Amino acid sequence: MSIPAFNPMTLPSNDNVNPYAFSVDLNGQWFTQKGKMIAYYGQIKFEALSAGPLDALVAAHFHSPLYAQDWVIAQGQGKLLLADRGFDVNSFDLDDGNLTVRAGNLLAFEPGLDLKQSIIPGFLTLIGTGRFVAASNGPVHFVEPPIRIDPQALLGWADCPSPCHHYDHSYMRGVMGMARQMFGVGGTSGEEHQFDFTGQGTVLMQSSEVVANEDTLLRDLEGQVGMLGAGGLQRLHQTIGQRLAAERER
Template sequence: MSQLNTVWNPMTLPSDDNVADNNYSFCIDLTQPWFMSKGAMIAYYGQMQFTSLQQGLQGQLLQMVAQQFSAPLYLGDYVVAEGQGKLIIGDRGYDINAYDLEDGNLTIRASNLLAFQPDLSLNQSIVPGFLTLIGTGKFLASSNGPVMFVEPPVRVDPEALVGWSDCPSPSHHYDQAWVNSFIAAAGQRFGISSGEERQFDFTGAGTVLVQSSEKVRDDSSVLRTIQGQLPGLSVPGLQQINQQITQQLTQHQG
């Protein structure tokens, strides 16, 4: 029987590693609490419970979340997995990889962050749709295809970007032809269709994580970041955003 057809059990499943010959599932040997994305659990052996960060937190669990989870806009996206046993997680057929941080920091697209140990603290990045992990510990991330590690200086398609470690936040770089057409259109062309027109520009030292496709899992993280900023906007600011949204919808429907 091949590995692909193996019938697994608690004794044969790996410990804190991908299931053999399967990049799409990962087995956590659960001995301590983990923060985990809602919906990531696909099976488990042992005794476990999964507690939403928005309800049911008490005692040490509440203290742990208060200390380590400093991303209030994302509280509804995660649970705490507690107990003992083998926890198998997946993400709709996306590749899953484990990464180890050692007294470092890594900023990752929120939709790619699947799970992390509570030794790491989570913060909202100043870049919309991204989160920053700080400290020492293990985390799991999904990606649409294998992940490549590249050194700055480099420009990356925004949709291919998974995250970056130990280097400054990127700046936007726009293709000269796109800028010229934008100016020629008197600011009426807001649509950007691909990474050939707009890129993230990384400089300095560090590592950039790039997935081998240009498909973002979803844009709900960016949407939530925008929604979180709306209460602080003035009426003219809200009206301007409304105009841009109307224009974007018209372009997509056309």
């Protein structure tokens, strides 16, 4: 069986190569998450967001210092191939829109969009007009509120209010109740804890409960530790110890 080989002329332009890889026709600059570029053709270089000549671009479009170390700017001309560990990859176009997406699933976006840090831990918000590329564990489904979604299946939401946490009574019982109330996270099934969406808009849901990257959630939690005093840090230390002990007993 003959397998076709791609080259710069035959690769798609700003489209999927297959369900797991996306080809950006770069002619200028894109923000890309580190580790998501798998190959490129042409004259392209990658600069950290802290690079001096890019200060104006970063100041205008990237407003999440908590995640700045995870991103670079690809600039130049050529074909830029993006992928994420075999997850499905899709591109989305915003037209003067507002969309929030799980931080670990966002692979790249055009500078026409502004990136901001969502009030929901582990998520980032894109505002403006332009294209972005995101990964999902399985196909993406678009659903309308009102709806409750398992936290691990939630990919993002567009043009609707931020969700509320919905907890069943059984979730609030047990040794980790205090930590769950503080941070809205914890090991449990989707039947006990969901994100509750109301109002108008669109919710993006992936076809799996496997989260692509949990490091982003840890980054958000670490960012909140600085707001705790000595008493809060001590309580958090005790809670983490209890959680680790419970995990070891599984």
